[in-house]
Amino acid sequence: MDNPNTHVGASLYKAFQPALARALLDKLEFVYTPKHGSRLDIAQCEFSVLTRQCLDRRLPD
DSSP: OOSGGGSSTHHHHHHSOHHHHHHHHHHOOOOOOOTTOOHHHHHHHHHHHHIIIIITSOOOO
16 A cells, blocks of 8 residues: 555545444555665665676677
8 A cells, every 4th residue: 555544544444334444454464664765775676686687798699
């Protein structure tokens, strides 16, 4: 879930009936990313590995 207002269970209680909201909350697990990190850091790491392993050498003609 990326939208900040969905990171708490209260949003479900605003959108659904209490019984359904509770059932949905029981199925969800909130996992928070570190505040000092981002998904962009992960992408940058992947591109760095790709560059070092594949793009630093010439391919034969």
